[in-house]
Amino acid sequence: MTLTIALSKGRIFEETVPLLAAAGIVPAEAPESSRKLIIGTNRPDVQLVIVRASDVPTYVQYGAADLGIAGRDVLIEHGGVGLYQPLDLNIAKCRMMVAVPEGFDYEDAVRHGARLKVATKYPQIAREHFAEKGVHVDIIKLYGSMELAPLVGLADAIVDLVSTGGTLKANKLTAVEHLLDISSRLIVNQAALKLKYPTIQPVLDAFAGAVPA
Numbered sequence: 364m365t366l367t368i369a370l371s372k373g374r375i376f377e378e379t380v381p382l383l384a385a386a387g388i389v390p391a392e393a394p395e396s397s398r399k400l401i402i403g404t405n406r407p408d409v410q411l412v413i414v415r416a417s418d419v420p421t422y423v424q425y426g427a428a429d430l431g432i433a434g435r436d437v438l439i440e441h442g443g444v445g446l447y448q449p450l451d452l453n454i455a456k457c458r459m460m461v462a463v464p465e466g467f468d469y470e471d472a473v474r475h476g477a478r479l480k481v482a483t484k485y486p487q488i489a490r491e492h493f494a495e496k497g498v499h500v501d502i503i504k505l506y507g508s509m510e511l512a513p514l515v516g517l518a519d520a521i522v523d524l525v526s527t528g529g530t531l532k533a534n535k536l537t538a539v540e541h542l543l544d545i546s547s548r549l550i551v552n553q554a555a556l557k558l559k560y561p562t563i564q565p566v567l568d569a570f571a572g573a574v575p576a
């Protein structure tokens with residue numbers, strides 16, 4: 364029985380390589396330098412499928428992949444249906460923040476009941492946050508480069524991921540609220556966990572033992 368693991372290119376793949384190694388799995392090639400979407404490994408019974416970060420939960424939900432690694436941001440937006448989430452891998456760590464242009468008095472706007480235009484790739488997380496605060500917002504869904512939106516008048520604020528703060532700084536934005544701490548989690552298709560338990564459990568154990576501090 365083949366074990367299929369869904370991963371995204373970039374930081375998740377890079378930070379997953381040591382975890383795979385702990386489970387005795389070595390990718391046959393690097394996705395960055397290959398156009399292949401199915402990548403073999405040193406183990407004939409394990410293959411990797413390379414998908415968009417936000418598509419990882421969907422592949423695992425429907426059983427097209429048995430395991431996957433996805434950010435908490437992506438998992439909240441997906442909803443987590445059909446997924447078992449046994450392990451926080453403590454990789455791809457960042458924070459979900461509200462940010463506004465430097466000089467914009469966000470607290471004052473909120474206090475005065477202003478209606479804010481908020482650009483984000485994370486409409487569920489943003490909607491819930493502002494609903495809890497009782498702030499009226501118009502959510503504008505974007506797929507990337509959120510930091511641009513306030514600079515060109517598309518939005519008053521953004522909800523986005525911040526790590527070093529370099530992107531905010533380069534675009535003269537400042538973080539005004541911290542919504543969530545984000546890291547990536549191992550996700551498992553619930554049916555696959557039962558059917559492929561003897562193959563999956565050792566991988567889960569190896570990952571658990573290799574989680575970075």
Ligand SMILES: Nc1ncnc2c1ncn2[C@@H]1O[C@H](COP(=O)(O)OP(=O)(O)OP(=O)(O)O)[C@@H](O)[C@H]1O
Nearest residue numbers: 373374415416417434435436437455456457524526
């Ligand atoms: N600057 C960052 N530092 C650390 N982790 C991050 C950072 N940005 C995003 N992440 C985390 O890594 C995950 C994957 O991000 P990545 O940039 O590889 O994909 P993406 O471009 O956001 O996804 P998609 O391809 O679906 O647009 C995110 O879901 C998030 O959990």
Ligand SMILES: O=P(O)(O)OC[C@H]1O[C@H](OP(=O)(O)OP(=O)(O)O)[C@H](O)[C@@H]1O
Nearest residue numbers: 507508523524525526527528529530531
């Ligand atoms: O605080 P920093 O260290 O600057 O990181 C924050 C940036 O990282 C993420 O983008 P990413 O690098 O994933 O680019 P992408 O959205 O174009 O994939 C996020 O959307 C921010 O733009």
